[in-house]
Amino acid sequence: MNSLTYKTGSILAYQLLDSLYTGDEQASTENLQAFCNWCGSESSISNDLPELSAIDTVLAQLEPHLATGGIITMRELNSLRTPLVALLASWLKTLKVKLYIQPGLQPPETQIIQKGIQPIAIRGSYNAVPDIDDESINVMLAANYDDLDETSQKIDITIIPQDLHARARFCFPIDGFDYDRLYLSGKLRSLSSSRNDTSIVLCGSSYAMVGLRENLMPRAATNLATNAQDPYYAFLSAKTAKKYCSKINTVVIAGGYYFWHTDMSDNPSDYYRSVLMRTNYPVFKDLHNYKGELQPAMQQTQTDPLLGILFDLRSVCEKENNKLSARLAPLEYFNNEYNIRPPNGMLRYSFREQSDETNEKAAQTRAQAHNGNNNLKHLEDNIKLLSDFLAQMRKKQVRVVVLIPPVTKFYRQFSSPELRTSLYEHLDKMPPDSNLSFHDLFNSADFDVNDFQDYDHLNTQGADKLSRCVADLV
Numbered sequence: 001m002n003s004l005t006y007k008t009g010s011i012l013a014y015q016l017l018d019s020l021y022t023g024d025e026q027a028s029t030e031n032l033q034a035f036c037n038w039c040g041s042e043s044s045i046s047n048d049l050p051e052l053s054a055i056d057t058v059l060a061q062l063e064p065h066l067a068t069g070g071i072i073t074m075r076e077l078n079s080l081r082t083p084l085v086a087l088l089a090s091w092l093k094t095l096k097v098k099l100y101i102q103p104g105l106q107p108p109e110t111q112i113i114q115k116g117i118q119p120i121a122i123r124g125s126y127n128a129v130p131d132i133d134d135e136s137i138n139v140m141l142a143a144n145y146d147d148l149d150e151t152s153q154k155i156d157i158t159i160i161p162q163d164l165h166a167r168a169r170f171c172f173p174i175d176g177f178d179y180d181r182l183y184l185s186g187k188l189r190s191l192s193s194s195r196n197d198t199s200i201v202l203c204g205s206s207y208a209m210v211g212l213r214e215n216l217m218p219r220a221a222t223n224l225a226t227n228a229q230d231p232y233y234a235f236l237s238a239k240t241a242k243k244y245c246s247k248i249n250t251v252v253i254a255g256g257y258y259f260w261h262t263d264m265s266d267n268p269s270d271y272y273r274s275v276l277m278r279t280n281y282p283v284f285k286d287l288h289n290y291k292g293e294l295q296p297a298m299q300q301t302q303t304d305p306l307l308g309i310l311f312d313l314r315s316v317c318e319k320e321n322n323k324l325s326a327r328l329a330p331l332e333y334f335n336n337e338y339n340i341r342p343p344n345g346m347l348r349y350s351f352r353e354q355s356d357e358t359n360e361k362a363a364q365t366r367a368q369a370h371n372g373n374n375n376l377k378h379l380e381d382n383i384k385l386l387s388d389f390l391a392q393m394r395k396k397q398v399r400v401v402v403l404i405p406p407v408t409k410f411y412r413q414f415s416s417p418e419l420r421t422s423l424y425e426h427l428d429k430m431p432p433d434s435n436l437s438f439h440d441l442f443n444s445a446d447f448d449v450n451d452f453q454d455y456d457h458l459n460t461q462g463a464d465k466l467s468r469c470v471a472d473l474v
Contacts, residue, residue: 004134010091011137011156012038014306017084020077021170021302028077033066055083081302089305095137099310100129100155102142112164112316113141114309129154139310157306164307168316171302174324177278180226181297182325183333184237185283187222190329191244198222200250200474203237205229207405208254209333210345211458216467218474223333225254228275230262231382232288235389240284242396250474251393254403256456257419257442258370260426263378265290345454351410352449363410363455371416383426390434401473404440405466406447411455415442439473441466 012035019027036059039052058079065072099119113119119141120128129138140155141164159167174182191198200221202212208225215221224237231253238251264272265288276290282297298314298321307313324338334341344350346366351359386402393400407415420442430436441447446469451462458466 100140168313172317180279186325186329203234204254213467252401258373345457359410364414367414401437407456
């Protein structure tokens, strides 16, 4: 098979994949038609290109719709993604991909090019681009799509930075672990600059994340709580914050009974492992007791075989993420700009509209999952960590408040009594000079079901109420 066939097929496959990734149904249908026409233009193509066999089945299902002018939905079109990626990746191994830079394009846009790629700068003339090049796909990184007529016969694919960034984000989308990492790192960095007047640090588990409001504290406060943190990382957050900002004089740690029985780094579940690798480690460079392999902080969910050769798509997203992290620094965890508080928390429904029987069954499942954290070794280790933390903070003249937040009556009845009893037993063994301020609101009558977004997380109304309570304490 000659190079021109691979080149033509690769360009058509890229154009189809590109339109699928952008979600353009009309362009996807038109590009599918062009790709199918090319496949059928010569009967020998399918026989000479065995790579097409994996995609033939999908094409066979869609081609009749093209022939009759029928509507093909994006869901049907997207069934081409996986085989197209494999097809394009295979064909590109036989071709060179050259990158040209349009005049006037300056760093930092040119700094996202993969190492080993030598871009060709076009300086006033397009003579550097061969008129005919069967062995290479010519890609141009341009400032915009205007004034490119001169290159129409020479450049095979043109992309601008804006679309390149969109493709990178498509391949590396932000999920909850990314958001927590960017939020936490942005908050910590801001403590030495824009938020250097902070005197109160709020940290702990998701109960602190959803239940403690910075703007309701009596003095400047920063909430460092994210999803699924354990005592070790709560202490580490507070200690790191104190290094950044010497004015901190109060630390509030909020978590349920099970929180104190948890060490996420000891034989972690898949979820805890992701919290460790993708939220905590990139920020603190500390895995506590975990000895397993590292995984990348950013997860790749899609791939672009062609653009991935030329551009470091992960780096593109990291640069954008750094900007987002800085923008999150002055905001609370839930905010209208990037992360609206879910009205029903972890539930897909409003539990207040359900029967007591339904709520009790669902809350029992939730509570029993937390009961499974019951681990006396972890509890003993965490109380020792707490004792050490209190001693460090006392030397720095920082007051520590430990809080057990409220939960709904549905959750409360299924929480294991052993979690509370063993925690109290260990707290009673703390030295009398530990300077621990401990407050248990688990059974508080001041909170009812209207204060919760799910069975154990407060809603905005409940967060305001708990925040005012904490404000009185500190």
